[in-house]
Every structure is written in structure tokens, then in C-alpha cells.
Amino acid sequence: MTDPASTALRTDHYELTMLSSALRDGTAQRDCVFEVFTRSLPGGRRYGVVGGIERVLDAVENFRFDQRTLEALERDRVCDERTLDWLREYRFTGDVDGYPEGELYFPGSPVLTVRGTFAEAVLLETVILSILNHDSAVAAAATRMSSAANGRRLIEMGSRRTHEDSAVACARISYLSGFTATSNLEAGARYGIPTAGTSAHSFTLLHDNEREAFRAQVDALGAGTSLLVDTYDITEGIRTAVEVAGTELGAVRIDSGDVGVLARQAREQLDSLGATGTRIVISGDLDEFAIASLRAEPVDVYGVGTSLVVGSGAPTAGMVYKLAEVDGRPVAKRSSHKESRGGSKAALRRHKPTGTALEEVVYRNGAGHEPPAAGPHDRFVQTPLIRGGRRVENLPGLEDNRQRLRHALVSLPWEGLKLSSGEPAIPTVFENR
Amino acid sequence: MTDPASTALRTDHYELTMLSSALRDGTAQRDCVFEVFTRSLPGGRRYGVVGGIERVLDAVENFRFDQRTLEALERDRVCDERTLDWLREYRFTGDVDGYPEGELYFPGSPVLTVRGTFAEAVLLETVILSILNHDSAVAAAATRMSSAANGRRLIEMGSRRTHEDSAVACARISYLSGFTATSNLEAGARYGIPTAGTSAHSFTLLHDNEREAFRAQVDALGAGTSLLVDTYDITEGIRTAVEVAGTELGAVRIDSGDVGVLARQAREQLDSLGATGTRIVISGDLDEFAIASLRAEPVDVYGVGTSLVVGSGAPTAGMVYKLAEVDGRPVAKRSSHKESRGGSKAALRRHKPTGTALEEVVYRNGAGHEPPAAGPHDRFVQTPLIRGGRRVENLPGLEDNRQRLRHALVSLPWEGLKLSSGEPAIPTVFENR
Numbered sequence: 001m002t003d004p005a006s007t008a009l010r011t012d013h014y015e016l017t018m019l020s021s022a023l024r025d026g027t028a029q030r031d032c033v034f035e036v037f038t039r040s041l042p043g044g045r046r047y048g049v050v051g052g053i054e055r056v057l058d059a060v061e062n063f064r065f066d067q068r069t070l071e072a073l074e075r076d077r078v079c080d081e082r083t084l085d086w087l088r089e090y091r092f093t094g095d096v097d098g099y100p101e102g103e104l105y106f107p108g109s110p111v112l113t114v115r116g117t118f119a120e121a122v123l124l125e126t127v128i129l130s131i132l133n134h135d136s137a138v139a140a141a142a143t144r145m146s147s148a149a150n151g152r153r154l155i156e157m158g159s160r161r162t163h164e165d166s167a168v169a170c171a172r173i174s175y176l177s178g179f180t181a182t183s184n185l186e187a188g189a190r191y192g193i194p195t196a197g198t199s200a201h202s203f204t205l206l207h208d209n210e211r212e213a214f215r216a217q218v219d220a221l222g223a224g225t226s227l228l229v230d231t232y233d234i235t236e237g238i239r240t241a242v243e244v245a246g247t248e249l250g251a252v253r254i255d256s257g258d259v260g261v262l263a264r265q266a267r268e269q270l271d272s273l274g275a276t277g278t279r280i281v282i283s284g285d286l287d288e289f290a291i292a293s294l295r296a297e298p299v300d301v302y303g304v305g306t307s308l309v310v311g312s313g314a315p316t317a318g319m320v321y322k323l324a325e326v327d328g329r330p331v332a333k334r335s336s337h338k339e340s341r342g343g344s345k346a347a348l349r350r351h352k353p354t355g356t357a358l359e360e361v362v363y364r365n366g367a368g369h370e371p372p373a374a375g376p377h378d379r380f381v382q383t384p385l386i387r388g389g390r391r392v393e394n395l396p397g398l399e400d401n402r403q404r405l406r407h408a409l410v411s412l413p414w415e416g417l418k419l420s421s422g423e424p425a426i427p428t429v430f431e432n433r
Numbered sequence: 434m435t436d437p438a439s440t441a442l443r444t445d446h447y448e449l450t451m452l453s454s455a456l457r458d459g460t461a462q463r464d465c466v467f468e469v470f471t472r473s474l475p476g477g478r479r480y481g482v483v484g485g486i487e488r489v490l491d492a493v494e495n496f497r498f499d500q501r502t503l504e505a506l507e508r509d510r511v512c513d514e515r516t517l518d519w520l521r522e523y524r525f526t527g528d529v530d531g532y533p534e535g536e537l538y539f540p541g542s543p544v545l546t547v548r549g550t551f552a553e554a555v556l557l558e559t560v561i562l563s564i565l566n567h568d569s570a571v572a573a574a575a576t577r578m579s580s581a582a583n584g585r586r587l588i589e590m591g592s593r594r595t596h597e598d599s600a601v602a603c604a605r606i607s608y609l610s611g612f613t614a615t616s617n618l619e620a621g622a623r624y625g626i627p628t629a630g631t632s633a634h635s636f637t638l639l640h641d642n643e644r645e646a647f648r649a650q651v652d653a654l655g656a657g658t659s660l661l662v663d664t665y666d667i668t669e670g671i672r673t674a675v676e677v678a679g680t681e682l683g684a685v686r687i688d689s690g691d692v693g694v695l696a697r698q699a700r701e702q703l704d705s706l707g708a709t710g711t712r713i714v715i716s717g718d719l720d721e722f723a724i725a726s727l728r729a730e731p732v733d734v735y736g737v738g739t740s741l742v743v744g745s746g747a748p749t750a751g752m753v754y755k756l757a758e759v760d761g762r763p764v765a766k767r768s769s770h771k772e773s774r775g776g777s778k779a780a781l782r783r784h785k786p787t788g789t790a791l792e793e794v795v796y797r798n799g800a801g802h803e804p805p806a807a808g809p810h811d812r813f814v815q816t817p818l819i820r821g822g823r824r825v826e827n828l829p830g831l832e833d834n835r836q837r838l839r840h841a842l843v844s845l846p847w848e849g850l851k852l853s854s855g856e857p858a859i860p861t862v863f864e865n866r
Contacts, residue, residue: 009619010597012590014630016618021632021653027639034635059597072622080653118639125633126616129593130600157445160562161749164443164492165598167563185449186442189505197447199454200558202467202756205764206460206551220454220513231766310748316594316739323635331638333664 007059008069008090010127013078019119020083028119033325033344033366036098036112036132038105041140042314044421047412048105049143049405051173052135053098054398056112057391059127060092092120096386097346100396102176102405103381104412105136106360108428110345110382111319118326125321133317134166138173141288141312145304146178147409147417148292153301155196157183157283158309170309176402179304191398198253204231214244226251226281229266238266242273251279251301259284260297267298287312288419328367341430349426351377357411357426364432372431440492441502441523443560446511452552453516461552466758466777466799469531469545469565471538474573475747477854480845481538482576482838484606485568486531487831489545490824492560493525525553529819530779533829535609535838536814537845538569539793541861543778543815544752551759558754566750567599571606574721574745578737579611580842580850581725586734588629590616590716591742603742609835612737624831631686637664647677659684659714662699671699675706684712684734692717693730700731720745721852761800774863782859784810790844790859797865805864 022028041048065073065087074084094116105111112128114121146154156174159167171187181196182188188195199217207213214227223245229237229252241252252270254262259282270278282294283303291302307313323331330342348361348371355377363372374380384392396404409417416425455461474481498506498520507517527549538544544565547554579587589607592600592615604620614629615621621628632650640646647660656678662670662685674685685703687695692715703711715727716736724735740746756764763775781794781804788810796805807813817825829837842850849858 007597009622010592010600011618012592012616012630013618013621013628014616014632017630017650017654018632018636021636021649022639024653025645025649027649030639032639069622073618076618076621076628078618078621078628118635122633122635125635126593127597130595130597133594134596134599159443159445160559160754161566162563163567163596163599163602164440164560164563166567166596167443169596183445183447185444185446185506185509185511188446188509188511189442189502195446195509195511197445197450199447199451200555201766202551202555202558203451203454205756205766206455206463206465206759212458216454216458216460217450220457221450225450306749310743315743315748321593323638326639333634333638 005062006064006066006069007062007127008065009072010059010130011123012126015123015125016073016079016083018122019086020079022118023083023086029117030327032116032118032121032323034114034121034125034321035110035324035345036128036319036321037108037110038317038319040107040318041424042318045140045144045314046416046418046422046425047140048136048317049139049177050099050101050103050105050111050136051139051176052131052169053101053385055131055135055169056128057385059131060096060124060386061391063090063092063124063127065090086119090123091389092116092124092386093389094120094386095384095388097382098385099381100383100401100404102401102408104408106424106426106428108341108362108430109360110347110362113344113346113382129319129321132319135169135173136317136319137311137315138170138308139177140317141314142174142177142179142308143405143409144288144312144419145291145308148288148419149302150295152299154179155181155183155301155303156308157197157303158305159184161306162309167309172398174308176398176405178402178406198226199228201228201231204228210237211240211244214241218245223248224250226253228253228255230254230256234262234266235269238269239273242270242275242278247273247275247278249275249278251281253281253283253303255284260294263294263297263299292419325366346371347381348372348374348378349381350375351411353377355411356413359426360428362428362430369432438495439497439499439502440495440560441498442505443492443563444556445559448556448558449506449512449516451555452519453512455551456515456519462550463760465549465551465554465756467547467554467558467754468543468757468778469561469752469754470541470543471750471752473540473751474857475751478573478577478747479849479851479855479858480573481569481750482572482610483532483534483536483538483544483569484572484609485564485602486534486818488564488568488602489561490818492564493529493557493819494824496523496525496557496560498523519552523553523556524822525549525557525819526822527553527819528817528821530815531818532814533816533834533837535834535841537841539857539859539861541774541795541863542780542793543795546777546779546815562752562754565752568602568606569750569752570744570748571603571741572610573750574747575607575610575612575741576838576842577721577745577852578724578741581721581852582735583728585732587612588614588616588734588736589741590630590736591738592617594739595742600742605831607741609831609838611835611839631659632661634661634664637661643670644673644677647674651678656681657683659686661686661688663687663689667695667699668702671702672706675703675708675711680706680708680711682708682711684714686714686716686736688717693727696727696730696732725852758799779804780814781805781807781811782814783808784844786810788844789846792859793861795861795863802865
């Protein structure tokens with residue numbers, strides 16, 4: 001097993017064969033610009049949400065070929081001796097600009113721009129795309145859920161439905177996207193995100209009856225805990241819960257059934273028992289549409305699992321890492337519908353004086369290109385992330401980016417917050433081509 | 434950051450609050466049986482494929498609460514002092530039985546049975562489900578693709594479309610499921626799976642023209658390499674490829690367009706140029722349906738990316754980890770449609786004398802329960818995996834399980850190999866309830 005901290009083998013075989021060939025003919029040293037963007041938003045979504053930038057920066061820092069990694073490449077004859085020698089010294093020394101985490105993006109937005117020699121920059125393709133495609137897919141789904149929840153609390157609890165490491169990234173992204181807490185303890189430990197959880201059906205079944213289970217939980221966690229009331233009969237469960245915990249009971253959770261109806265009944269019953277402050281937590285196969293449909297019901301907290309970690313129908317964001325420039329000359333594939341626009345690009349987001357976003361202007365930048373004129377309400381979206389191989393200091397953290405996303409959503413035209421499929425919330429306009 | 438080798442925090446918060454409560458009232462020491470199963474197969478699939486057992490066994494072995502882990506739990510006030518003390522000594526000492534990797538499963542199949550005290554067994558829920566839900570979802574999709582490819586070679590190249598660690602697991606599972614190779618170098622290094630890859634469009638664009646790119650690649654990798662011919666014009670690309678590499682050219686790859694038509698044209702052109710042994714590799718948005726639809730075309734190798742790593746429409750397998758028995762007494766939730774069958778269970782797969790599978794018999798086992806009579810063609814599906822906390826020795830490896838899956842597919846009734854949605858290939862019959 002290779003060093004789990006090194007990200008160097010999170011890489012497609014062909015990155016190394018390309019490197020071998022390019023080292024041999026000298027093209028490896030050509031100055032290149034690679035651009036990460038998406039051609040469209042999946043499923044007619046109105047906006048994308050950038051997730052994973054912080055993890056990309058970590059991955060680039062940890063992209064080193066240690067001894068075990070090099071031995072594996074040699075044993076499997078992935079590349080020649082010259083390439084192995086070159087990899088031994090590898091460290092990215094170029095520049096990276098990109099959209100900050102929590103920023104919205106649209107088709108063609110230059111989400112990340114990587115500048116360096118071909119050799120240095122091509123190697124990062126796979127790991128950068130893995131992170132951005134995964135985290136941004138989850139970010140879009142989670143943000144739609146937050147938006148649908150309309151201020152009510154959301155708890156992420158999908159760890160069991162996805163790869164155990166993916167689960168940690170999902171928990172982080174859910175927090176970025178406005179969730180209140182996650183069930184994932186590793187995410188709590190690693191990123192300082194609030195974690196939450198009380199009990200499962202197994203805890204009730206473990207006991208001789210529901211009352212004993214509730215008693216045990218309240219004894220251990222206090223009356224402010226959340227009791228799961230749908231193991232046997234919900235009405236009975238709620239009555240027992242209030243009898244055991246008193247009217248100070250923190251919350252009841254319902255995990256199955258027609259949750260809208262059940263929430264209303266639970267609210268009435270709790271109120272009639274005097275537990276007017278007891279919250280109602282609803283979980284079980286919720287997605288953004290189910291959350292929106294519960295707006296009129298007395299739900300206080302949503303627990304969301306599966307649909308979040310699988311991107312609610314769009315588990316990958318469809319971003320690509322395309323060579324856009326070689327030695328200052330724009331390049332692009334041109335055989336099919338998958339055509340790309342050549343040349344290094346940046347973006348200006350135009351807004352009305354009210355602050356509402358108008359359009360995403362994607363323009364050629366670099367030598368010989370003037371940026372478009374920016375009005376007082378417009379802003380350039382890319383920010384410097386890496387300079388000369390070093391992470392730019394004092395980049396915004398998770399809390400800042402959480403706020404950024406919240407503000408960005410407010411800037412969308414109202415149609416842009418629709419859950420239904422349609423056109424992107426704002427058009428992308430290409431200038432200076 | 435916690436120790437990445439420890440799996441202990443790949444865990445939902447509520448497993449630890451349940452543990453706290455159960456340690457307090459003494460129920461933590463009750464003997465429990467937890468069962469992993471699925472209520473249905475996603476999307477009307479005909480069979481499921483067990484993936485991830487080997488990784489589950491690793492995760493259980495590495496499920497230890499080290500100092501950093503305990504400090505994180507204490508800092509975040511996840512559980513009380515007594516629980517932290519108990520966790521410090523944690524190590525699973527129970528038994529696990531399960532379906533081997535590469536085995537087929539059906540609704541209700543007892544894929545994994547975990548026996549131990551409540552305290553020991555409940556903690557493993559999240560990480561076991563994460564692994565089995567992820568790996569089995571990918572295994573089902575990959576197996577359907579292998580089956581559709583009908584003996585032609587398949588290369589997995591989806592790493593960039595999923596979380597960077599999930600990608601490694603996907604590569605491993607693709608090999609289990611009959612793929613020939615993967616692009617993922619970490620999977621090659623860690624699991625000894627063959628890796629493959631040659632070049633991307635960026636390599637062609639890096640060069641002043643296609644001919645120079647092909648020349649560089651052939652110089653570095655030999656004429657047996659695979660040249661990507663669709664950066665500009667495919668007909669032109671194939672002509673140049675054969676001019677540069679000669680008729681010994683290993684393969685051409687086409688990554689876009691109407692690949693069926695393009696494959697036929699490429700075959701004719703290659704043959705007319707005398708490159709009759711040059712293979713045709715097709716990639717770009719292939720799933721099991723696209724692969725099947727290319728059966729009549731002269732395709733030698735399929736490269737599969739996105740659809741594999743996202744489970745081709747079913748990114749999670751829907752397995753649950755349910756408490757089935759407490760101190761020998763069957764237990765089950767009973768408030769809704771999500772009802773489970775209580776009691777510890779095992780499975781017998783019945784076959785016709787021809788070897789064709791007939792039914793999955795799921796029966797109560799343990800004290801007071803006789804297993805059903807097994808005919809000469811029938812077999813018990815579960816095998817011991819962990820005894821007294823220790824992994825059973827000489828368990829079959831990845832190659833064995835790859836063969837197991839191949840044989841299992843042959844045993845299905847022919848309708849069971851259909852790609853269309855419908856009933857499971859064989860019914861599940863519950864006995865001795």
C-alpha cells in the first residue's frame with residue numbers, strides 16, 4: 001500500500017505515458033494553460049456550485065512521488081527511467097487561479113486555470129477533476145436542498161450510502177452549502193463541522209420495550225435529546241416519549257411513512273401534550289423536491305441522506321480539464337460537438353444596480369487581451385490560489401465560503417432558484433474570442 | 434487530521450450516542466445479530482453483485498480508536514468519559530459471515546451477518562454500509578457492462594468523475610467485474626490490477642501538428658501503442674497514424690461522435706491501409722446499453738468512464754444494517770412498509786441439475802432452526818469471514834472472486850442477463866419464519 005497522504009497515484013496511467021513521450025521530444029517544457037470548465041449543467045439545473053477548491057489545494061501540495069510510489073510505477077512498467085527520475089523531483093511550481101468555493105458557476109465558467117509546463121500541469125488533471133467533479137456535484141444538490149428548506153435546519157446523514165472517504169467530503173460540502181450539521185464524525189474531527197445524532201431503530205429494538213429505550217437515552221443524553229418514535233406505532237411512541245422526557249423533550253424524529261401527514265399529526269399531539277417546544281425531525285429518502293413539498297408542514301429539521309451523497313440525480317459535475325494554450329497560442333480540439341474554446345480565459349459577473357446577477361462574461365485574458373470594462377456592481381470571479389507553486393496566503397476558509405454561497409444565491413434572478421429544469425439562471429457570454 | 438489508516442471515525446455520530454446510552458443501562462452487553470440486506474434491486478435490475486467484502490474486513494481490522502480519534506471525540510463532546518474509556522479498548526471480537534465478493538445477491542439475501550455484543554457490533558454499521566453500498570453499486574453496473582461486452586475487452590477510466598478515493602475502489606471493483614484494466618495507478622499499485630493508458634487530446638494539441646504528436650508517442654511507446662485519432666479529422670488522423678506507426682500500429686482510439694459508424698469506417702480504412710491487426714478502441718459516454726448496441730460493430734476495446742463510477746444510474750446499492758436478534762430473540766421494526774424479517778438468517782441457492790439457478794432460499798438459522806435440505810446442485814451462499822474478531826485464513830482473493838462472478842453469471846436463467854428492467858433473475862423464498 002502506498003502512502004495514503006500522497007495524492008500522486010490518484011492519477012490516470014495516460015498522464016504518465018504522455019509525460020514520458022513529451023519528455024523525450026522536449027515538448028514537456030512548453031508553457032501551457034489548462035482550464036477546468038463544464039459544457040452544461042446536469043439535468044437542466046439553473047446554477048452550479050463550486051466545491052472542493054480547498055481539497056484541490058491540499059492535493060496539489062501533496063502531489064509528490066515518494067519512494068514507494070516510484071517503486072510501484074517501476075514495477076508495473078508505467079514509465080521509463082528518465083520519467084521516473086523526473087518524477088522523483090516533481091513539485092508543481094506554476095500558478096493556479098480559480099473560482100472560490102461556494103461561488104456559483106455556469107456553462108463555460110473558467111472554474112480553474114492551471115498554468116505551468118505541460119509536464120507539471122498535465123499530471124494534476126485526474127486528481128483535480130476527481131475532487132471538483134465530486135464535490136461540486138454534491139454542492140449543487142446540497143445547495144438546492146438548503147434553498148428548498150427555506151431557513152429550516154438540515155442535517156446531513158448520508159455517509160452510509162457512499163464510499164467512506166467520499167462521505168467525509170460530502171459532509172464538508174453539505175456544511176458549505178448551508179446544512180447545519182452532519183452525522184459524519186470524521187468530518188467533525190477534520191474540519192470542525194458540527195456533528196449530530198441520537199439513536200437508530202436498533203437502539204429501541206435492543207431494549208425490552210420502547211419506554212426502556214427512551215428512558216435509557218434520556219438518562220444518558222438529557223431531555224433535550226431527539227427520540228425516534230416510529231419503531232412501532234408513532235402515536236404511542238410520541239405519548240411514551242413525552243411521558244419519559246417530559247414537555248422539555250428536545251425533538252421527535254420520524255423516519256418513514258407519509259411524513260407530511262405524520263408531521264402534522266405529531267405537531268398536534270405534541271401540542272396537546274404540552275410539548276409545544278418539542279421539535280419535529282423528518283428523515284427518510286428526502287431530496288430537494290420532498291423538502292420543498294413539506295414547506296407547509298410543521299417540520300423543524302430535515303435529515304437528508306442518500307440523495308445528498310449521490311448528487312440528487314447528478315453524481316458528477318461533468319467538468320473537464322482542457323489544454324487551452326501552448327506557448328501563448330490558443331489551442332482547441334475541433335473534430336466534434338465536444339468543441340472547446342481555445343485560449344486562457346477569465347470571467348466577469350455583471351450585475352444590475354440592485355445586485356441581481358445579469359450575465360457571466362467569459363473573456364480571453366493574458367498578453368494582448370484587455371479585460372472588459374467592469375461597472376461598480378460587477379466583479380471578476382477568479383481569484384489567485386497558487387503562485388509559483390505556493391498556496392496564496394489567507395485564502396477564505398469554510399465559514400467565509402459558506403457565507404459567500406449564501407450571498408451568491410441572493411444575487412440570482414428569482415427564476416434561478418427554481419428547482420425545475422430549465423435554462424441557466426444567467427447566460428454565459430463569450431467576449432474577445 | 435486524524436490517522437487516515439484508522440476507520441473508527443467513518444462513523445455516524447448516533448452510533449456513539451447509542452453506545453453511551455447502552456453502556457449506562459447495561460444493554461450494551463446484549464448479544465446481537467445485525468444483518469445486511471437490501472429490500473429491492475435498484476432500477477429493476479435482475480441481480481446484485483457483492484462488492485467490497487475484502488475492504489470491509491480491512492475496515493473492521495483497522496477500526497480502533499487511537500489517541501487522536503479519542504481527543505477529537507472528547508473535544509467535540511460526542512460521548513461521555515465512560516464511553517471514551519470503553520472505546521480506548523475497542524476491538525471487534527465477534528463473528529461475521531457473508532456472501533463472498535463476486536457472488537450474486539437478490540432482495541432479502543443476507544449479504545452480511547455480524548454477531549457480537551450490541552456495543553461491538555453497532556459501531557461498525559456506518560463503515561460497513563459505506564463500503565458495501567458503494568462497491569456493490571459499482572459492481573452491478575460494471576458486471577452489466579462486462580456482460581454486454583460479450584467477451585470484448587473493457588478498460589475502466591472513470592477516476593476523474595468521482596471522489597479520488599472512491600476512484601480506487603471503483604477500479605478494483607471493475608476488475609472484479611470482468612474489466613481487463615483500469616486507468617487508475619493507485620489501484621494498480623495497491624491491488625496489482627493491470628493499468629492502461631496512452632494519451633489524451635491535450636498531447637496532440639501540445640504538438641505543432643498531429644503527426645509530430647503521433648511520432649513522439651510511437652518513439653516513446655513503440656508502434657504497439659494506441660493513437661487517439663479524433664482531435665481534428667478522424668480519417669486524416671487514421672491515415673497519419675498508420676503512416677507514422679506502420680501497419681503494426683496497436684490501436685486507434687475514437688472518443689467522440691457517432692462511434693458505431695465511426696468504428697465501421699475506421700475498420701474499413703485501417704484494413705485498406707493494410708493495418709488489419711490494428712485494434713479499435715471506443716470511449717466517450719459508454720454505458721451498458723451503448724456497449725450492447727455496438728455489438729455488431731468492429732469494436733475491439735471499450736473505454737468506460739462516468740457511467741461505471743456512478744453505478745450507471747444506481748450509485749448506491751440500498752443495503753441496510755438491521756438488528757435482527759437480541760439475546761436469541763428475533764426483533765424487527767414494524768411501523769411501516771419498511772418492515773424487516775426478524776431473526777438471524779442464512780441462504781441456500783437452489784439450482785436445476787443443469788446448474789441453472791432456481792431460487793434464493795433465505796432461512797432462519799441458529800439454535801432451534803434446521804437448515805433446509807440441500808440437493809446435490811444447491812449450495813449455501815454465506816461463508817465465515819471473521820471468527821472471534823479474527824479474519825478467517827485463506828479467504829479467496831480478487832482473482833478467485835473474479836472467476837466466481839463469471840461462473841455465477843453463467844448459472845443465471847437467460848432472462849436474468851437482460852439489461853432491461855424487470856423482476857429479479859430468481860425469486861427469494863423465505864423459509865422457517
